[in-house]
Amino acid sequence: MQTSHFVAAAFAAFLAVVQLVGAQQINVLEARSDSQLLLDHDIVHESHGVAFTLHPAEKHPGEPLVRADQPWEGWYASIFAGTVLFDEQEKVFKMWYTCPGDRAYFDAGVTCYAVSRDGLKWDKPPVGTIAAKNGKAHNAVANVLCPSVFKDPADADAARRYKMVCFDPNRGYLAQTSADGLHWTLQGDKPIVPISYVDDVVSAFRDRRTGRYVAFPKQLTPVFGRSRRTIYSSTSPDFRNWCKPEPAFVADRRDDLGSLARVQRVRALLNYPDNFHVMRTEFYGAGGYSAESCAIAFPWTFTISANVAGHTNQDGPIETQIAISRDLETWSRPFRTPVIPPGENGSWDGGMILTASQAIDIGDEVWLYYAGANYTHGAPILYNTAAPDPRPKYATAIGLATWKRDRFASADAPSTGGWLTTVP
Secondary structure, three states, rough: HHHHHHHHHHHHHHHHHHHOOOOOOOOOOOOOOOOOOOOOOOOEEEEEEEEEEEOOOEEOOOOEEEEOOOOOOOOOOOEEEEEEEEEEOOOOOOOEEEEOOOOOOOOOOEEEEEOOOOOOOEEOOOOOOOOOOOOOOOOOOEEEEEEEEEOOOOOOOOOOOEEEEEEEOOOEEEEEEEEEOOOOOOOOOOOOOOOOOOOOEEEEEOOOOOOOOOEEEEEEEEOOEEEEEEEEEEEEEOOOOOOOOOOEEEEOHHHHHOHHHHHHHHHHHHHOOOOOOOOOOEEEEHHHHHHHHOOOEEEEEEEEEEOOOOOEEEOOOOEEEEEOOOOOOEEEOOOOOOOOOOOOOOOOOOOOOEEEEEEEEEOEEEEEEEEEEOOOOOOOHHHHHOOOOOOOOOOOOEEEEEEOOOOOOEOOOHHHHOOEEEEE
């Protein structure tokens, strides 16, 4: 019996090591004709006199593209883990965004629907499919938040032509389907991933290389002695069966040591003095994008500066960074600086930037819509529901960030020259 117990324990330890290692071994890179990005150094065998440079997005000039300007929306409009896609069949941009909802219409936040011919000027047609308390028309189509939406013309079931990963405050991370993107039906009676103590953000994108759906649920995880917001990853080949979520973005020493520099940028917006006993980095959510040879993520980096007095929450800015994966399991973050430049203090996106669930290809560009806020996570409006109309002071709206295709990072040499050799 003692021998069998020892064997069982050894086998369990072996399984734990296997699970820890996780990702599949890759010996040879099959480059084919795919663009091989230089976001990480996995494909670099050797280099001399070469610097690797991150290229932040270009933000659409002027004011944000979408603001809360309808009576049912409430005080803000946000693409926070929402979706913009270009419908190839109908030749129109479609947006699923969220708003807190005016209390004359809704008791809680809702997902709304907008359309555009060029992706810049947006209409909010009164096509709402959920009932308003006052019976008036609106454009709200679901009583959920964080709507990651996909149009799947290849699905033989017309009722599943549209698919959504979303968050319901009472039920957790869910999947829904729809024939038209407006009338949604819950897929099954269970969440796609287990509920945790922090379960208010989820996003998803589809990997063009494998066809798999990739979900990024937020979970609390012990990191350096504290429970921190952490982003996990779960994938599905069919939108029905999802694998066990595993950690994707977890704060490390490098993140924490950069906290003070990120806090300093928004010093004028903070609501409480710095507290070095709680200052740290966490991950709030992430957008995704499928490039030819890899997957890219846009993790939202939350820098905690202090606790919010009287509440179990924290103050601090949120910025969007960039990450890369070649197997949808392991993610590297070689650059720890904003990939969407934060606005100056006082601008509409100077305090927090959080992205849509997925970036899209438009011509020779990559478009990523984002939610900008002119305040930090500890702003009084977020914790005082009895406050007057906050719009004169606080703003959350939707903007657009773009890159030329494949130009997230570059390898640069000085005028004297340099060289770079890839792996075979």
